Amino acid sequence: MRRRVLLFISLFCITSVSGQVSYSIPEEMPKGSFVGDIAQDLGLDVKRLKSGKARIYTGDSAEYIELNKDRGVLVVQQRIDREVICAHTSPCALHFQVILENPMEFYSITVEVTDVNDNAPMFKTGEMKFRISESAVTGAVFLLQQAIDLDVGINGLQSYLLKPTDNFALRLQNQVDGSKMVEMVLQKPLDREKQDHLSLILTASDGGEPQLSGTVQIQITVLDSNDNAPIFTQKIYKSTIKENSPSGAQVVSVSASDPDEGSNGKISYAILNLLDNVAELFEINRETGEVRLIGNTDYEKKRQYQINVQASDEGGLTDTCKIIVDITDTNDNTPTINVMSKSSDIKEDIRPGTVVTMINVQDSDSGKNGKVHCYMNENIPFSISSTSNNFFSLKTEGELDRERASEYNITVTCSDEGVPSLSSSVTLTLQISDVNDNPPVFERSSYEAYIVENNTPGLSIFTVKATDSDWNQNARVSYILEDSSVNGVPVSSYVSVSADSGVIHAVRSFDYEQIKDFKFCIKAQDGGSPPLSSNVTVKIMIQDQNDNAPQVLYPVQTGGSLVAEMVPRSADVGYLVTKVVAVDVDSGQNAWLSYKLQKATDRALFEVGLQNGEVRTIRQVTDKDAVKQRLTVIVEDNGQPSRSATVIVNVAVADSFPEVLSEFTDFTHDKEYNENLTFYLVLALAVVSFLFITCVVVIISVKIYRWRQSRILYHSNLPVIPYYPPRYSDTLGTGTLPHVYNYEVCRTTDSRKSDCKFGRAGSQNVLIMDPSSTGTMQRIQSEKSILDEPDSPLEVRYNAQNTLVY
Numbered sequence: 001m002r003r004r005v006l007l008f009i010s011l012f013c014i015t016s017v018s019g020q021v022s023y024s025i026p027e028e029m030p031k032g033s034f035v036g037d038i039a040q041d042l043g044l045d046v047k048r049l050k051s052g053k054a055r056i057y058t059g060d061s062a063e064y065i066e067l068n069k070d071r072g073v074l075v076v077q078q079r080i081d082r083e084v085i086c087a088h089t090s091p092c093a094l095h096f097q098v099i100l101e102n103p104m105e106f107y108s109i110t111v112e113v114t115d116v117n118d119n120a121p122m123f124k125t126g127e128m129k130f131r132i133s134e135s136a137v138t139g140a141v142f143l144l145q146q147a148i149d150l151d152v153g154i155n156g157l158q159s160y161l162l163k164p165t166d167n168f169a170l171r172l173q174n175q176v177d178g179s180k181m182v183e184m185v186l187q188k189p190l191d192r193e194k195q196d197h198l199s200l201i202l203t204a205s206d207g208g209e210p211q212l213s214g215t216v217q218i219q220i221t222v223l224d225s226n227d228n229a230p231i232f233t234q235k236i237y238k239s240t241i242k243e244n245s246p247s248g249a250q251v252v253s254v255s256a257s258d259p260d261e262g263s264n265g266k267i268s269y270a271i272l273n274l275l276d277n278v279a280e281l282f283e284i285n286r287e288t289g290e291v292r293l294i295g296n297t298d299y300e301k302k303r304q305y306q307i308n309v310q311a312s313d314e315g316g317l318t319d320t321c322k323i324i325v326d327i328t329d330t331n332d333n334t335p336t337i338n339v340m341s342k343s344s345d346i347k348e349d350i351r352p353g354t355v356v357t358m359i360n361v362q363d364s365d366s367g368k369n370g371k372v373h374c375y376m377n378e379n380i381p382f383s384i385s386s387t388s389n390n391f392f393s394l395k396t397e398g399e400l401d402r403e404r405a406s407e408y409n410i411t412v413t414c415s416d417e418g419v420p421s422l423s424s425s426v427t428l429t430l431q432i433s434d435v436n437d438n439p440p441v442f443e444r445s446s447y448e449a450y451i452v453e454n455n456t457p458g459l460s461i462f463t464v465k466a467t468d469s470d471w472n473q474n475a476r477v478s479y480i481l482e483d484s485s486v487n488g489v490p491v492s493s494y495v496s497v498s499a500d501s502g503v504i505h506a507v508r509s510f511d512y513e514q515i516k517d518f519k520f521c522i523k524a525q526d527g528g529s530p531p532l533s534s535n536v537t538v539k540i541m542i543q544d545q546n547d548n549a550p551q552v553l554y555p556v557q558t559g560g561s562l563v564a565e566m567v568p569r570s571a572d573v574g575y576l577v578t579k580v581v582a583v584d585v586d587s588g589q590n591a592w593l594s595y596k597l598q599k600a601t602d603r604a605l606f607e608v609g610l611q612n613g614e615v616r617t618i619r620q621v622t623d624k625d626a627v628k629q630r631l632t633v634i635v636e637d638n639g640q641p642s643r644s645a646t647v648i649v650n651v652a653v654a655d656s657f658p659e660v661l662s663e664f665t666d667f668t669h670d671k672e673y674n675e676n677l678t679f680y681l682v683l684a685l686a687v688v689s690f691l692f693i694t695c696v697v698v699i700i701s702v703k704i705y706r707w708r709q710s711r712i713l714y715h716s717n718l719p720v721i722p723y724y725p726p727r728y729s730d731t732l733g734t735g736t737l738p739h740v741y742n743y744e745v746c747r748t749t750d751s752r753k754s755d756c757k758f759g760r761a762g763s764q765n766v767l768i769m770d771p772s773s774t775g776t777m778q779r780i781q782s783e784k785s786i787l788d789e790p791d792s793p794l795e796v797r798y799n800a801q802n803t804l805v806y
Contacts, residue, residue: 024112027082032075039072046072052100082113083150090152092715117155117208121147123216124274130220131316132194135227140417143320144182149205149274158207189527192222230267235321244330254289256311263314272308299329300364331369331418336362337426346430358395361414369418376412402432436474436528440466442536452510452543454567464502466524476527486518510542517541546590546639552647554581569621580613582635592638597764599632608633625653
């Protein structure tokens, strides 16, 4: 047995030693066979192996080598088959570590396993069949099945031999992966009339001692004339795919041409690989030549595939090409962390630089994807460093003081250099002791909590949490509500806090419309002596609830007078009758209002804007429409559940005021006077007639009197004092009135003389009449000036919508 020993011993810390030894043994050695004198080669005493509890660490690999501590040697523990361990990889080696304790030492051991000729070349199938046309030209190439030999080196496959060689010769081509492509070349034309079937023997031999071989029979059927073989556009196709490419991904597309016609020119494609798993990973479309991935490739297992593709026509002529598929590595393997050894106790007087834990990290990726760096959380008196390839040691970096820290949770994270980087972590817990030198620390610098208004007193709002890195009683935290005030009221009347759990409770029911948020402080105090504490600010925000129904601002629903919106019969489609204005004191979507027409005397005549509340006509007004129209509009908010309010809109369809006088009283008294309807109609007609005549007489008298007074005023020197009533402007944003009217009233120093100017109605007229009034009125069609007499029984008022109130 040949043995190669290479020993490197270096001191990497005060109590840790590492080194490396290499041995070489042949495979298939019997159990118990001598491998190497590890004690002698490492310069160790056999007693040290026993006292240090020497053991072998192999990670996840099987243990083929055993350490005999009594003799200080390495022996074979179980049968070693090089082909099982390394397949075609050469050289083949076993890697493991020998670890000693008290003090801690470890050594890397490499055992190279050499090959013996224990496998004969073999073919995957016992027979190969070919259909070859008699018109096949000399030099036609036919790809043969390759033999496989599990041995390597000189013991591997070395040569092929074809017999007989009357018509065919054997040609070998070296491949990229080191194998040899076996081709059968036609040297002499075939003649089907003389011989329609040939039988050849292909023998594969290795170079071992003794030489081993395997055979396969080649059956050739000679076909009739097809004088043109398919020809590939390329002899070698190359493609690159990632190892994590999905199944069905296109790899490459090959193409061959055949100038023959009919069935002799119809080409079909096939993959010829039989010795490896190419057929399990790739498939080719027989008609198009498109090669797709059907399995999962793994860069760590194989980095390149050679696909042998044959194009054949139905006449039996073929051509072959090669597809070289390179697999690129992706960072798909996370580092694996194994804790090899860990100290159970760490004394506070341990010296800096002492190794407390050893870690082994493995990453099966390659290149940068497999290069691993380890680091750990900061601000702790420990450091991690690499002692050798894939091995890291955790050491103390500074003085440890049990009174400063009772426990260290050390998270070691190992990341590779791939993009994106993959990492794994392991947490090590080290215990030490304590005095009360650390105040409680809250999980957050400040807290925010939400509570819906109208809550139940005593409801749990939020939980604050503080931790103390001390130990036992020193780490017991109590929570105290600091004294403060909110709007002049002690905060304790708003919230309370549980001393043990930190749960904050509501003392009262909150109202969003009164208070929207408030702040207070909570103190966390430990149980040490003297106690230590810290404060945190908590902000409570009240959330709105849909607890207020919409309020209708216009039209005003009064019990003393009747409000009616007038619509002339000449009104066009889309005529603005009025606008319902409402507000909601809630906020957000709870205050989003929508308007709907709930009931109407004639639904086909009016509509209500969903968002703006505008009441408009949806068709032309006709003479058949009733004068009296009653609309019920419902206003709803967007809360869950929604709240609503209703408003009655009375509309008079008429061109003049007298036309509706007989109808307006019915808006509010339909039910009350239903039984005496006829009586009230007659009475109303008489009253209207009397008021109309009275108004005519008064207007004529006023005009005459005004004419006379104007002549007297013209000759007088009395000063004129202007009077300006307030303006009413449109506030569409809040849904008020849609037009602005300005009126001027000029009075002299003599209160009995006055002059009133008013503008023409812009868009709509609104009639408001007190049912108890005995006066009459009529609609004024043109701009006129009326003198306001102090003793006049008729009082005229105009609002912003040209509304008349009598």
